Structures are given as structure tokens and as C-alpha cells.
Amino acid sequence: MTRSKFSFYIDISGNSFKPQEDKFTLPNSFLQGLGLDEDALLDEVEATTLLTRHSKFMELQVTFRTSGSMKCSRCLQSLPLHIERSELFIIKFWEQEPPMDNDPNLLWLPKGETRLELTSVFSDILLGLLPARFTCAGDENPRPCDQKVLEKLSELSVEP
Numbered sequence: 001m002t003r004s005k006f007s008f009y010i011d012i013s014g015n016s017f018k019p020q021e022d023k024f025t026l027p028n029s030f031l032q033g034l035g036l037d038e039d040a041l042l043d044e045v046e047a048t049t050l051l052t053r054h055s056k057f058m059e060l061q062v063t064f065r066t067s068g069s070m071k072c073s074r075c076l077q078s079l080p081l082h083i084e085r086s087e088l089f090i091i092k093f094w095e096q097e098p099p100m101d102n103d104p105n106l107l108w109l110p111k112g113e114t115r116l117e118l119t120s121v122f123s124d125i126l127l128g129l130l131p132a133r134f135t136c137a138g139d140e141n142p143r144p145c146d147q148k149v150l151e152k153l154s155e156l157s158v159e160p
């Protein structure tokens with residue numbers, strides 16, 4: 001994986017049990033570097049993190065809000081897209097060796113670490129953010145597909 005020129009992190013050094021909120025704006029250039037679906041055009045993404053400390057672990061709620069447009073999977077019309085997605089992560093601390101763990105929502109940090117790097121967490125969420133199938137008839141875009149384009153497409157894909 002190529003090294004990103006972006007760095008997003010939060011300070012986790014405090015010990016207040018009051019939830020800590022941080023806000024980030026993920027610019028379009030960060031999104032482009034990830035290789036998202038070419039049929040989508042996203043504006044910048046507003047990311048809000050809410051860190052809650054517990055005595056032995058921390059909880060991190062990450063919420064993404066963005067809008068833009070994406071092409072219909074059937075007729076390729078460009079449609080408005082609004083996304084709000086929230087994910088919960090658990091942060092735990094290791095003392096001698098980092099545990100082998102493949103749970104993507106469990107983040108391990110060395111004990112005493114004072115900051116949490118979020119760039120890869122943000123990248124992972126972004127890569128799963130776009131709907132796999134997005135059509136004119138969907139909840140958000142209740143209108144019919146462009147029939148002319150559908151006809152053209154079916155002509156183009158005739159069996160030889």
C-alpha cells in the first residue's frame with residue numbers, strides 16, 4: 001500500500017470519562033487516492049469521531065456524512081447521492097506484544113499510546129461507503145430509468 005500524504009489522528013491521552021468529539025473534513029483529493037467507484041462523484045466527507053473512555057478500553061464511534069452523485073447501475077443517468085454511515089470501533093491496549101486479531105472493528109494500541117492514527121480507519125470505511133447497486137428506482141431516487149438509454153444499451157449488448 002502506498003504511503004498516504006494525509007494524516008488524521010485524535011489525541012487519546014486524556015483521562016476524562018466525558019465523551020470527546022473531533023471533526024474532520026476528508027478532502028476530495030484523499031477520496032481520489034483511494035480508487036473509489038468511478039461512477040461516483042463525492043463531495044468532501046465530513047467525519048465526526050466520538051471517543052468514550054472506559055477503564056480498560058475505549059469506544060470510538062465514527063460517523064461519515066457526504067453527498068454527491070452516482071450513475072444509475074442500469075441506465076447510467078447521474079443521480080444525487082446522500083450517505084450517512086456510522087461505525088463503532090473498540091480500542092484496546094496491549095502490554096507486551098500486539099495480539100493477532102483480524103477483527104476490523106477492534107483496534108489494538110500499545111499501552112501508553114497517546115494518539116490514534118485514523119487514516120487507515122477512514123480509508124477502510126470509505127472503501128465500503130458506496131452502494132454496490134444504485135438505481136433510479138431506489139428509495140432515494142424514485143424515478144424511472146432513462147428508457148432510451150436502456151434501449152441503446154440492449155442493442156449494444158446483442159449476442160453475436
Ligand SMILES: [Zn+2]
Nearest residue numbers: 072075136145
Ligand atoms: Zn436508471
